[in-house]
Amino acid sequence: xxxxxxxxxxxxxxxxxxxxxxxxxxxxxxxxxxxxxxxxxxxxxxxxxxxxxxxxxxxxxxxxxxxxxxxxxxxxxxxxxxxxxxxxxxxxxxxxxxxxxxxxxxxxxxxxxxxxxxxxxxxxxxxxxxxxxxxxxxxxxxxxxxxxxxxxxxxxxxxxxxxxxxxxxxxxxxxxxxxxxxxxxxxxxxxxxxxxxxxxxxxxxxxxxxxxxxxxxxxxxxxxxxxxxxxxxxxxxxxxxxxxxxxxxxxxxxxxxxxxxxxxxxxxxxxxxxxxxxxxxxxxxxxxxxxxxxxxxxxxxxxxxxxxxxxxxxxxxxxxxxxxxxxxxxxxxxxxxxxxxxxxxxxxxxxxxxxxxxxxxxxxxxxxxxxxxxxxxxxxxxxxxxxxxxxxxxxxxxxxxxxxxxxxxxxxxxxxxxxxxxxxxxxxxxxxxxxxxxxx
Numbered sequence: 001x002x003x004x005x006x007x008x009x010x011x012x013x014x015x016x017x018x019x020x021x022x023x024x025x026x027x028x029x030x031x032x033x034x035x036x037x038x039x040x041x042x043x044x045x046x047x048x049x050x051x052x053x054x055x056x057x058x059x060x061x062x063x064x065x066x067x068x069x070x071x072x073x074x075x076x077x078x079x080x081x082x083x084x085x086x087x088x089x090x091x092x093x094x095x096x097x098x099x100x101x102x103x104x105x106x107x108x109x110x111x112x113x114x115x116x117x118x119x120x121x122x123x124x125x126x127x128x129x130x131x132x133x134x135x136x137x138x139x140x141x142x143x144x145x146x147x148x149x150x151x152x153x154x155x156x157x158x159x160x161x162x163x164x165x166x167x168x169x170x171x172x173x174x175x176x177x178x179x180x181x182x183x184x185x186x187x188x189x190x191x192x193x194x195x196x197x198x199x200x201x202x203x204x205x206x207x208x209x210x211x212x213x214x215x216x217x218x219x220x221x222x223x224x225x226x227x228x229x230x231x232x233x234x235x236x237x238x239x240x241x242x243x244x245x246x247x248x249x250x251x252x253x254x255x256x257x258x259x260x261x262x263x264x265x266x267x268x269x270x271x272x273x274x275x276x277x278x279x280x281x282x283x284x285x286x287x288x289x290x291x292x293x294x295x296x297x298x299x300x301x302x303x304x305x306x307x308x309x310x311x312x313x314x315x316x317x318x319x320x321x322x323x324x325x326x327x328x329x330x331x332x333x334x335x336x337x338x339x340x341x342x343x344x345x346x347x348x349x350x351x352x353x354x355x356x357x358x359x360x361x362x363x364x365x366x367x368x369x370x371x372x373x374x375x376x377x378x379x380x381x382x383x384x385x386x387x388x389x390x391x392x393x394x395x396x397x398x399x400x401x402x403x404x405x406x407x408x409x410x411x412x413x414x415x416x417x418x419x420x421x422x423x424x425x426x427x428x429x430x431x432x433x434x435x436x437x438x439x440x
Contacts, residue, residue, distance in 0.1 A: 001014060001015070001016055001302055001305070001306075001413070002014070002015045003015075003305070004024070006024075006027070006028045006031060006032075006039075007028060007031060007032045007035075010031075010032075010035045010036065011028075011031040011032070011035070011036065011037055011038070011039060012038060012039065013027055013028070013031065013039040013040070013041065014038075014039065014040045014041070014305045014306060015040075015041045016040075016041065016042055016043045016306070016311075016411050016412055017043035017045075017407075017408065017411040019041050019045055020045055020046050020047060020052070022046075022047040022052070022198075023041060023045045023046060023047055023048075023052035023054070023055065024041070025198070026047060026048070026050065026051060026052045026055070026198065027039050027041060027051070027052060027055055027057070029050075029198070029199075029200055029201070030050065030051050030055070030057055030064070030067065030200075030201045031057065032200075033062065033200065033201060033203055034059050034060060034061065034062050034203075036060065037057055037058060037059050037060070037062075038057070038058040038260070038265070038307060039055070039056065039057050039058075040055070040056035040057075040272070040305075040306050040307050040309055041054060041055055041056075042054040042055075042056065042271075042272050042306075042309060042310060042311040042312075042408075042412070043311050043315065043403075043407070043408035043411040043412060044271070044311040044312065044313050044314055044315025044403065044408050045315060046315055046316045046317075047197075048069070048197075048270060048271070049066060049069065049195065049197050050066035050067070050195060050197070050198075050199060050200070050201045050202070051064065051066060051067040051069075051201055051268070051270045052270070052271075053270060053271035053312075053315075053316075054270075054271050054272055054311060054312070054315060055067075055270050055271070055272065056267065056268065056269050056270070056272045056306075056307050056309045057267070057268045058258075058260060058265035058266070058267045058268075058307055059203070059265060059266045059268065060263070060264075060265060060266075061205055061206055061207065062203040062204065062205060062206065062211075062266065063203065063204055063206050063211055063214060063215060063218075063255050063266050063268070064201045064202065064203045064255065064268045065176060065179050065180060065183070065201075065202040065203070065204065065214060066195060066201045066202040066203075067201055067203075067255065067268035067270050068176070068218060068253055068254055068255050068268060068270065069176065069253050069270055070172065070173045070176040070177065071167035071168060071172055071173065071253055072167065072168045072172035072175060072176055072218055072221035072222055072225065072253060072254065073167050073168045073172055073221050073222035073223070073224065073225030073226065073251045073253060073254055074165075074166065074167030074168070074225065074251070074252060074253040074271075075165070075167065075225060075226075075229070075249070075250050075251035075252050075253065075254075076163065076164070076165050076229075076248075076249075076250055076252065076273075076281075076282040076283070076284060076312070077163070077164050077229040077230070077233055077247065077248065077249040077250075077282065078153075078161055078162065078163040078164075078247070078248045078249075078282035078291075078293060078422070079161060079162045079163075079233055079237070079244045079245075079246070079247050079248075080155075080159060080160075080161050080244070080245045080246040080247075081159070081160045081161065081162065081237065081240060081242040081243065081244065081245065082242050082243055082245055083159070083160040083240060083241075083242040084154075084157075084158045084159055084160060085154050085158045085160065085425070086158070087160070087242075088152075088160060088240060090152065090389050090425045090426050091389055093152060093239060093240060093426060094152070094389040094391050094426040094428060095391075096239045097150055097152075097236060097239060097391065097426070097428045098391040098392070098428055100235060100239065101141075101142075101143060101150055101232060101235060101236070101428070102141070102142040102143065103142070103143045103144065103145060103148075103392060103428070103429065103430035103431075104142075104144065104145045104430045104431075113137075113140050113141045113231060115140060115227045115230075115231060116227075117140075117220075117223050117224050117226075117227040118133065118136060118137060118140065120220060120223065121133050121136050121171070121220065121224065124216075124217070124220055125216050126213050126216045126217040126220070128178060128188040128189070129171075129175060129217055129220060131189070132170075132171050132174050132175070135170045135171055135174065136170075136171040136224060139169040139170050139171060139228075140169075140224070140227065140228055140231060141228055141231035141232055141235065142169060142228070143164070143166045143232060143430070144166050144167075144169055144430065145429070145430035146430075147165070147313075147397055147429075148165050148166035148167075148429065148430070149163070149164065149165050149166075149284070149427060149428060149429045150162075150163075150164050150232060150236060150428045150429075151163045151164070151284070151291075151424055151426065151427050151428070152236075152240075152424070152425045152426040153291065153422035153423060153424055153425060154422070154423055154425055155293075155420045155421065155422055155423075156420065156421060160240065160242065160425075161293075161420075161422050162233055162236045162237065162240070163282060163284065163291060163422065164229050164232050164233055164236075165284055166225075166228065166229065166232075167225045167228075167253060168221040168222070168224050168225040168228070169224075169225075169228065171221060171224050172221040172224065172225065175217050175218070175220075175221045176221075177191070177192045178192075178217075179202075179204075179210070179213075179214050179217070180192035180193075180195065180202060181193075182210060183202055183204070183210070206266060215255075218254065218255065222251050222254050225251065226249065226251070229249065248280045248281060248282045248293060249282075250273055250274060250281055250282065251269075252269055252271055252272055252273050252274075252312040253269065253270055253271065254268075254269060255267065255268040255269070256269075256274070258307075258308075260304065260307060260308075261304065265307075267307055267309075269309055271312045271313070272309045272310065272311065272312055273309065273310050273311065273312045274296075274308060274309060275294075275295075275296035275297075275303070275306070275308050275309055275310040275415060275416055276296045276308045277296045277297065277298055277299045277303065277308075278295055278296055279295060279296040279308075280293065280294070280295050280419075281293070281294050281295070281296070281310065281416075282294075283310075283311060283312060283313060283405065284313050284314075284405075285313070285314050285402070285404075285405040286314055286397065286398070286399045286401075286402045286405075287379075287383060287388065287390065287393060287397055287398065287399065287424065287427045287429075288379075288382070288383060288386065288388065288398075288399045288424065289314075289399060289404070289405060289406075289424075290405075290421045290422055290423045290424070291405070291421075291422045291424070292405065292409065292418050292419075292420065292421060292422065293418070293419045293420040293422065294310070294409075294416045294417060294418050294419060295416065295417050295419060296308060296310075296415070296416060296417075297413075297414045297415045297416050297417050298414065300414060300415065302413060302414065302415050303415045306412075306415055310412050310415060310416050311405075311408045311409075311412065313402075313405070314402040314403045314404065314405040314408060315402065315403045315408060316401060316402060316403075317401065317402060317403055318373060318374070318396075318400070318401040320396035320401075321370075321372070321396075322372060322373055322401075323372050323373055323374045323395050323396040323398065323400065323401040324372040324374065324376075324394055324395040324396040324432065325368050325369075325370050325371045325372035325395070326368070326369050326370035326372075327366040327367060327368050327369065328366070328367050328369055329364055329366055329367075330345070330364065330366070330367050331345065331347070331362060331363070331364055332344065332345045332362075332363050332364075333345075333347050333350050333360040333361065333362055333363070334360065334361050334363060335352040335354070335355055335358050335359075335360065335361075336358060336359040336360065336361050337352070337354070337355050337358055340352060340354055340355060340358070342354060342355075347360065347362070366433050372395050372396075373400070374395035374396070374398045374400050374401060375395075376394060376395040376398065376432075379395065379398045379399070379400075383427075387425070388424050388425065388426070388427060389425065389426040389427070390426075390427050391426070391427070391428040391429070392428060392429040392430050392431045392432075393427065393429040393430075393431075393432065394429075394431070394432025395432065396432070397429060
């Protein structure tokens with residue numbers, strides 16, 4: 001652990017491990033908006049939008065919309081079941097997870113999903129969120145894409161664990177975008193102008209009307225994310241035919257008002273797990289290596305300087321494009337007559353020569369324009385040889401694209417304690433060509 005003085009010594013930045021230079025620059029900008037703000041870079045840090053992933057900031061009078069990010073309440077849940085590896089057929093389990101749980105946009109099955117959080121959205125104190133109820137209903141219990149997952153693990157005693165990682169989906173995304181639009185003088189429903197990746201953070205004073213509204217709306221989106229993970233885990237337990245014996249559940253993209261050193265701070269964690277003394281956490285690695293159940297360590301000086309925070313994952317060493325390659329999304333249209341095979345890439349002049357009065361249907365496909373550094377077919381073979389059942393996923397989520405979680409854990413020292421190593425038996429993610437506008 002090192003302490004860097006930034007912004008002319010006005011702010012302290014605590015760093016675990018070797019920081020990415022871009023991440024330090026982003027943290028310096030984020031800290032510059034309030035003299036005396038405290039910053040932490042966890043060991044899995046890498047560049048993000050405005051505030052780096054693995055970055056933690058304690059503000060006295062500000063809350064950061066860009067720090068919390070568009071996937072409000074993204075987090076992890078892990079559940080220890082009453083089952084062991086002898087009780088399940090992992091191939092059948094993963095087939096059923098792939099069949100019954102929705103990844104990306106949309107819902108595979110029309111099973112009704114209800115939860116008390118939906119009534120809270122219908123009656124949201126920040127009234128513009130009420131208009132998002134239909135999206136919230138449709139997305140509750142869907143996982144999304146990117147690095148979001150549903151995994152089956154075994155611990156040292158071959159006990160089965162369920163682990164999931166995702167956030168508030170379109171509901172949180174639209175909430176974050178709405179406040180970005182409000183900050184620009186537009187309405188909540190307007191599309192927000194895209195903020196530069198290396199710009200100053202979007203912050204509100206917590207004593208302002210818009211700051212209070214954001215806190216209210218953010219907390220509701222965080223509660224919605226919790227509800228979604230509960231729904232998915234319950235579905236997986238149903239598939240397994242088991243029940244929960246112990247649960248770990250944390251948001252790692254949120255802001256909390258906490259007391260640190262006798263001072264009330266708004267602590268914004270972006271890709272960082274809360275780790276107060278004794279607090280349990282679940283931190284994922286990658287498709288291949290073991291994830292961990294940990295607890296916050298003793299109340300030490302290092303823990304206090306870390307604002308009681310630790311990593312939320314392994315941390316990227318390759319960008320998604322670097323790992324998987326560069327793609328362009330192409331569009332084409334077909335005639336809707338089921339007996340017709342007419343196709344065109346020009347929608348403006350769509351007219352089926354066989355059915356001039358017919359309708360068209362849009363399709364998309366991805367064209368690779370540059371190869372990536374990860375050989376994903378080789379990754380699949382390696383996982384299969386290790387007995388890991390993979391459903392979906394892509395080169396950008398392979399082990400090669402990440403740091404080693406064990407190294408990150410060692411870097412955080414006694415601020416955390418590992419209680420269980422969870423080896424992956426089954427990994428379910430969205431396919432690499434799944435389009436999801438709401439990923440973090």
